[in-house]
Amino acid sequence: MNRIKEVLNEKGIKQTWLAEKLGKSFKMVNAYACNRKQPSLETLFQIAELLNVNVKDLIVDKNEEE
Numbered sequence: 591m592n593r594i595k596e597v598l599n600e601k602g603i604k605q606t607w608l609a610e611k612l613g614k615s616f617k618m619v620n621a622y623a624c625n626r627k628q629p630s631l632e633t634l635f636q637i638a639e640l641l642n643v644n645v646k647d648l649i650v651d652k653n654e655e656e
Contacts, residue, residue: 591650
């Protein structure tokens with residue numbers, strides 16, 4: 591599980607912007623944001639860098655959810 595959608599909302603950034611910066615389709619980024627598909631570690635680090643956050647901020651810790 592990831593928090594990409596939440597971080598994008600917090601920063602007021604659109605998924606289309608992120609898709610363009612990553613060189614991926616909107617459909618793929620939307621799948622990441624909606625947790626239908628998980629990005630590779632490499633992509634996750636790219637997303638963190640683009641959003642100027644720590645990669646840990648993009649990951650949901652299952653232990654903290656409970």
